[in-house]
Amino acid sequence: xxxxxxxxxxxxxxxxxxxxxxxxxxxxxxxxxxxxxxxxxxxxxxxxxxxxxxxxxxxxxxxxxxxxxxxxxxxxxxxxxxxxxxxxxxxxxxxxxxxxxxxxxxxxxxxxxxxxxxxxxxxxxxxxxxxxxxxxxxxxxxxxxxxxxxxxxxxxxxxxxxxxxxxxxxxxxxxxxxxxxxxxxxxxxxxxxxxxxxxxxxxxxxxxxxxxxxxxxxxxxxxxxxxxxxxxxxxxxxxxxxxxxxxxxxxxxxxxxxxxxxxxxxxxxxxxxx
Amino acid sequence: xxxxxxxxxxxxxxxxxxxxxxxxxxxxxxxxxxxxxxxxxxxxxxxxxxxxxxxxxxxxxxxxxxxxxxxxxxxxxxxxxxxxxxxxxxxxxxxxxxxxxxxxxxxxxxxxxxxxxxxxxxxxxxxxxxxxxxxxxxxxxxxxxxxxxxxxxxxxxxxxxxxxxxxxxxxxxxxxxxxxxxxxxxxxxxxxxxxxxxxxxxxxxxxxxxxxxxxxxxxxxxxxxxxxxxxxxxxxxxxxxxxxxxxxxxxxxxxxxxxxxxxxxxxxxxxxxx
Numbered sequence: 001x002x003x004x005x006x007x008x009x010x011x012x013x014x015x016x017x018x019x020x021x022x023x024x025x026x027x028x029x030x031x032x033x034x035x036x037x038x039x040x041x042x043x044x045x046x047x048x049x050x051x052x053x054x055x056x057x058x059x060x061x062x063x064x065x066x067x068x069x070x071x072x073x074x075x076x077x078x079x080x081x082x083x084x085x086x087x088x089x090x091x092x093x094x095x096x097x098x099x100x101x102x103x104x105x106x107x108x109x110x111x112x113x114x115x116x117x118x119x120x121x122x123x124x125x126x127x128x129x130x131x132x133x134x135x136x137x138x139x140x141x142x143x144x145x146x147x148x149x150x151x152x153x154x155x156x157x158x159x160x161x162x163x164x165x166x167x168x169x170x171x172x173x174x175x176x177x178x179x180x181x182x183x184x185x186x187x188x189x190x191x192x193x194x195x196x197x198x199x200x201x202x203x204x205x206x207x208x209x210x211x212x213x214x215x216x217x218x219x220x221x222x223x224x225x226x227x228x229x230x231x232x233x234x235x236x237x238x239x240x241x242x243x244x245x246x247x248x249x250x251x252x253x254x255x256x257x258x259x260x261x262x263x264x265x266x267x268x269x270x271x272x273x274x
Numbered sequence: 275x276x277x278x279x280x281x282x283x284x285x286x287x288x289x290x291x292x293x294x295x296x297x298x299x300x301x302x303x304x305x306x307x308x309x310x311x312x313x314x315x316x317x318x319x320x321x322x323x324x325x326x327x328x329x330x331x332x333x334x335x336x337x338x339x340x341x342x343x344x345x346x347x348x349x350x351x352x353x354x355x356x357x358x359x360x361x362x363x364x365x366x367x368x369x370x371x372x373x374x375x376x377x378x379x380x381x382x383x384x385x386x387x388x389x390x391x392x393x394x395x396x397x398x399x400x401x402x403x404x405x406x407x408x409x410x411x412x413x414x415x416x417x418x419x420x421x422x423x424x425x426x427x428x429x430x431x432x433x434x435x436x437x438x439x440x441x442x443x444x445x446x447x448x449x450x451x452x453x454x455x456x457x458x459x460x461x462x463x464x465x466x467x468x469x470x471x472x473x474x475x476x477x478x479x480x481x482x483x484x485x486x487x488x489x490x491x492x493x494x495x496x497x498x499x500x501x502x503x504x505x506x507x508x509x510x511x512x513x514x515x516x517x518x519x520x521x522x523x524x525x526x527x528x529x530x531x532x533x534x535x536x537x538x539x540x541x542x543x544x545x546x547x548x
Contacts, residue, residue, distance in 0.1 A: 109484075151458075152484045152486075184390070185390075185422040187433060188435075213489075215489065226383050
């Protein structure tokens with residue numbers, strides 16, 4: 001607890017999306033001694049990328065990721081082209097911020113489709129198309145497998161093993177963003193984390209509540225649920241990960257909380273249960 | 275569509291649990307020409323096992339499964355012993371019904387526990403303990419992997435691959451109950467279904483709705499969601515499965531429906547989209 005091995009805490013801005021814009025998040029991190037930040041693109045664009053990059057730099061914050069690229073699946077070619085263009089802009093933004101990775105939420109089934117293998121091919125093809133641009137920008141693509149309960153509408157990338165298969169296929173410049181919430185149930189987690197090795201580009205924490213009352217917006221504060229977060233962290237460390245521990249909470253309960261109190265709790269949990 | 279290859283339809287009684295007891299389910303299946311039934315133990319016990327077995331036999335219904343055994347995980351030895359005893363009774367009941375398998379919902383994390391590997395060991399140990407009794411009764415143990423979103427509170431058996439590993443370890447008398455709702459998202463589904471081969475002891479259908487508003491009670495009628503049910507069925511048939519197609523809906527929406535209308539819709543969907 002509180003050992004030197006624990007990576008620096010980073011605040012994912014979605015955690016306070018109902019309370020704060022990006023400027024307040026930057027100030028809040030500085031005020032609470034939280035060394036890292038991971039913006040979502042909506043608050044980044046609202047502030048302006050250049051201004052945000054400057055203020056983050058001035059505050060001395062590391063940028064553990066930019067959320068998010070991806071959403072490659074679409075019912076027609078125009079939709080898929082639009083996603084590619086949007087991902088290029090996301091790469092530009094991640095480069096401007098010096099983000100450790102661009103986190104990829106790859107997209108669910110196109111509306112009306114039941115073709116899951118086809119959607120997974122769209123993801124692979126979209127990633128292959130943007131990857132040269134990401135490489136030339138020096139931006140690591142952080143493939144984030146999302147919990148299988150999001151497969152229909154958010155991410156057909158469902159497991160860490162599947163993400164690593166994609167990394168193998170796509171090659172340099174790709175890695176994985178591991179969120180304990182999405183992978184904790186996986187019977188093969190330990191071997192997959194070892195297989196990930198140096199490709200772990202991000203490590204996100206929150207907790208699985210019992211009961212969980214919403215498939216998207218009921219994530220728990222680390223320590224309030226059933227995930228063995230130190231156990232998963234130990235796997236990441238054994239794989240060589242030394243990056244940030246990013247707290248990403250999508251939670252109606254915590255969005256109703258005073259944000260300074262929320263950051264204090266997160267800092268405490270990072271020191272004690274992450 | 276309506277081809278000879280489609281296995282006989284079976285009604286899982288939970289589908290009408292708010293409308294009918296077991297006697298009404300048996301009569302309903304006979305009235306609608308549904309050739310199979312799969313009782314839950316609560317309605318079975320309410321009717322009485324011997325009486326139920328006789329009426330099911332008299333109605334000429336096949337019994338595609340008995341729901342459910344399992345729940346091996348507990349915080350103390352007394353709880354684990356009680357589960358073993360209860361599973362022996364479930365085996366007796368499955369034998370009395372001539373059920374194709376005893377469906378196993380293996381249990382989630384014990385209350386207050388974050389030890390997922392430990393819970394999985396409890397499941398393996400519990401299964402190993404009841405298996406000789408099941409073998410001597412001629413009852414096939416149908417391991418049902420449940421969707422990973424149930425890992426905390428219902429089933430630490432999360433994937434088909436994990437279930438097949440257990441079958442390999444435990445040996446004869448074990449098989450898998452495949453519910454499309456629980457496995458459709460699995461990137462390795464096709465290879466795992468092939469690996470399952472003759473061990474597929476049950477095949478359950480319902481659908482994944484978009485959006486899904488509840489983690490337990492918002493399953494969709496086959497055809498109303500995004501699962502490629504014919505695709506998964508084709509995998510089962512390619513593996514050699516010739517058993518029933520069991521419709522198991524846990525749905526507040528359908529529990530509010532007139533049960534005869536509900537059975538008509540299920541019959542139609544079985545003929546057209548399962």
